[in-house]
Amino acid sequence: MTAYLIKGVRLLGGDPADLLIADGVIAEGPADGAEVIDAEGLVALPGLVDLHTHLREPGREDAETVETGSRAAALGGYTAVFAMANTSPVADTAGVVEQVWRLGREAGLVDVQPIGAVTVGLAGKQLAELGAMATSAANVRIFSDDGFCVADPRLMRRALEYVKAFDGIIAQHAEEPRLTEGAQMHEGEVSTRLGLTGWPAVAEEAIIARDVLLAEHVGSRLHVCHVSTAGSVEVLRQAKARGVRVTAEVTPHHLLLTDELAASYDPVYKVNPPLRTASDVRALRQALVDGVIDIVATDHAPHAVEDKECEWAYARPGMVGLETALPVVLSVLGEQWDLIAERMSRAPARIAGLAGHGTDLTVGSPANLTLVDPSARRVVDPSGLASRSRNTPYAGTTLPGRIVATFLRGEPTVLDGKAVK
Ligand SMILES: NC(=O)N[C@@H](CC(=O)O)C(=O)O
Ligand SMILES: [Zn+2]
Ligand SMILES: [Zn+2]
Numbered sequence: 001m002t003a004y005l006i007k008g009v010r011l012l013g014g015d016p017a018d019l020l021i022a023d024g025v026i027a028e029g030p031a032d033g034a035e036v037i038d039a040e041g042l043v044a045l046p047g048l049v050d051l052h053t054h055l056r057e058p059g060r061e062d063a064e065t066v067e068t069g070s071r072a073a074a075l076g077g078y079t080a081v082f083a084m085a086n087t088s089p090v091a092d093t094a095g096v097v098e099q100v101w102r103l104g105r106e107a108g109l110v111d112v113q114p115i116g117a118v119t120v121g122l123a124g125k126q127l128a129e130l131g132a133m134a135t136s137a138a139n140v141r142i143f144s145d146d147g148f149c150v151a152d153p154r155l156m157r158r159a160l161e162y163v164k165a166f167d168g169i170i171a172q173h174a175e176e177p178r179l180t181e182g183a184q185m186h187e188g189e190v191s192t193r194l195g196l197t198g199w200p201a202v203a204e205e206a207i208i209a210r211d212v213l214l215a216e217h218v219g220s221r222l223h224v225c226h227v228s229t230a231g232s233v234e235v236l237r238q239a240k241a242r243g244v245r246v247t248a249e250v251t252p253h254h255l256l257l258t259d260e261l262a263a264s265y266d267p268v269y270k271v272n273p274p275l276r277t278a279s280d281v282r283a284l285r286q287a288l289v290d291g292v293i294d295i296v297a298t299d300h301a302p303h304a305v306e307d308k309e310c311e312w313a314y315a316r317p318g319m320v321g322l323e324t325a326l327p328v329v330l331s332v333l334g335e336q337w338d339l340i341a342e343r344m345s346r347a348p349a350r351i352a353g354l355a356g357h358g359t360d361l362t363v364g365s366p367a368n369l370t371l372v373d374p375s376a377r378r379v380v381d382p383s384g385l386a387s388r389s390r391n392t393p394y395a396g397t398t399l400p401g402r403i404v405a406t407f408l409r410g411e412p413t414v415l416d417g418k419a420v421k
Helices: 066-075 094-107 130-135 155-163 191-195 200-219 232-240 252-256 259-264 279-291 326-334 338-353
Strands: 003-013 015-023 026-027 035-038 043-047 047-054 078-083 110-112 167-174 221-224 246-250 369-379 398-408 410-417
Touching: 003 130, 003 191, 015 232, 015 410, 026 094, 026 221, 043 338, 047 066, 047 338, 066 232, 066 259, 066 398, 066 410, 078 167, 078 369, 078 398, 094 110, 094 130, 110 369, 130 155, 155 167, 155 200, 155 221, 200 221, 200 246, 232 279, 259 369, 279 326, 326 338, 326 369, 326 398
Parallel strands: 003 035, 003 043, 047 078, 078 110, 167 221, 221 246
Antiparallel strands: 003 015, 015 026, 043 369, 369 398, 398 410
């Protein structure tokens, strides 16, 4: 195994120092025979961990595969991603989660951790085989019907009770379906002007309020996917103050973009939950700094051209995000490297109970890390993405920061900004 001496790197943005990687871990000298990487001006972060990725395999390999999504992740600075269950077939059995897990191992670019469905076929009618997925080789600990809300409160309660036994988590896509029938975008001034059916903030907030009460009642862990409104932040703030075991994520796009973009009628801006208002964006940013929102998760949602380049009403919701997440967060938070490491690596690894990721880059720790050039600026070019899909809302946008290298257990997955395999 090649050893690497990363010279003059700024660990979490600190003073330049040398970092030696040998035998898969951060090592101490001597560095004889190590391959030298000149890292002057680069910042080292623990490898990023994404708790919310759609890899589309099995079923929609035309939009993404475990391998192409893994490559996009590595290029984005990630060393682990959690693959959502809304594949075809749905990841609701031990067989499917093991298949996804194995495909991740074969690709070998990031650790792919499958998320299991909460209900059979994501249909919201009966609990899936949570126990069998938990004890499978994929070792599933997070369950989600993402794409759909577990709307039935009795089923949600049962799911929370079930996973409590092994300290599992239910990750909820918070959307009261009766309040979002036919919804096309955020319900507000802009939807009224455009004449599009609105997706009201209360549809998200009502489910989060219900679910924190259920999680409190059961004493289980709840994770809230893609929080998008200021009202949701307030519900979470109160629940956390009471000691409810709830964690929450925000996507990069909800930290940057607003519902005004829908006025273009370009479906690239159609996403679930929808882009909200500037004041929601402000509240989400503040919550991310405060810690009311624990993590950034991409909700990387690749879609084939025919599902995206059509009329707004018919387009699928979702945006790709793995390759632009860190640049977007950097543009939002600035060079607060320790905070970025916390929200994009340490906290997601901790929430998931994922060993070996999100650890400090100290001697003996697994060498899962990424090197970023904060001074570089890059114009996003959809055709240059490694993802099989092109539905980025940032085409032509200049974003700060370039991921120069990523290491998974001491092996480079990205060098000179290019995927190694
Ligand atoms: N975010 C989206 O707009 N779409 C996701 C589903 C989801 O995260 O709800 C997808 O699977 O395409
Ligand atoms: Zn969702
Ligand atoms: Zn999602």
